[in-house]
Amino acid sequence: MIKIAISGKGGVGKTTVSGTLARLLAREDYDVLAIDADPSMNLASALGIKNPPRPLTEFKELIDERAGGPSGMFKLNPKVDDIVERFGVTGPDNVKLLVLGTVERGGSGCMCPASSFLKALLRHVILKMNSVVILDMEAGIEHLGRGTTKGIDIMLIVVEPGARSVETAGRIVELARQIDIRNFGAIINKAGGNLQEIEDKLNGYGIPVIGTIPYDTALIRADMESAAPIDKGGAAVEAMKDIWEKLPIKRE
Template sequence: MNLASALGVAKNPRPITDYKEMVQERASAEFGMFKLNPKVDDVIEKCGCVGPDGVKLAVMGTIDTGGSGCMCPETAFLRALLRHVILRENDLVILDMEAGIEHLGRGTTRGVDVMIAVVEPGLRSVETLERIKRLAKDLGIERVMAVINKAPEEQVKIKEKLAEMNVPVLGMIPFDRSMMDADLAGKSPLDVGGPGVEAIKDIKTKLEDLFGTMAKEAAGKAA
């Protein structure tokens, strides 16, 4: 299930990297160079869409063809856009990154307040999280948390391993057939409900509490 359908958006907006004329105009410079600070403050409004619950969705884009190069102007443009929405906008921003650690190597997640890793109920997934936590620290991301997904039952061993790594568990999403049925029907899980959705709502509440605490701490330091 992709993010658009999960949010109840019928069709993904065009990836921002598909707006090639805009990207080239704003990010490219003379002699094959590219700008590190292109204009990006209007991009989400121009290229994104708004879901039924008021959530704005924008698709960044990626390399579609093997051997197509580093996409330097596009990469510079997307990095500038991410810096803008993370550091300058007042909205809550969620980056739905591809599974794995490649985006950490590119530094595109630099500046986030919390990195949430979705962990499958297996030790290999936890081992990947160890690498994610190490790379996140290199980027200055101190808060790394985990969500255990498709959990068939209480995951004692996984929780113990995460505790050893000092990674808090935000919650556990149980294996839920209703979420699969929603995917097959092209519906948002929020419109179908079920144990999985209730677990996600609990995680949302915990995140709201966390961000509220972080905001108070930041205000206290600024005072």
């Protein structure tokens, strides 16, 4: 089993990449679990799932019982072996989806129990042979401070042409290395023109570019129609087909 986290600056298209790669891998007979760890919770739409599962953070009694609540003893290793079956849904191409939920803010409490829940899922989730877990992370770097991506096999960072996006990618790698993540790859989205300068900057951070995705109006149409990009096709989806073939996945 391989575990892939997909990260990047807000608005770069990481959820589109997460959902499309999940569907592409499932079509190649991989057993795919997609976990939506982004507070915006848009992964279901990118997968083509019309009725997403309730976020795990809404099951407060479950989290209190398994991971410890605000007034209880915090548990670092909550029981999670039944979570996929109980709280996930299966969508097109048999991709399974779990939704973590929104980050509580404004003094309403920390995400420690829910983060512990996610970390335990990544450590202990057991699928069939040839299985892949794709984790759509929240934008930016905050999730790295909570360590929810610790234990993943590779982090894919989606960037778009622009200095801020590339700088965010560098910061993501810097923090990810502190929690022992060692394998990275960059995907340049909305690509156009000469990308050599961007590739050079990413290589300077130690991030190899594994593929580029062209700007494609088909993705805009899919978003407007709340449809999965893979169901609309287009040049961007074709580019992502090339990208998945470069992922370090070996069928057993």
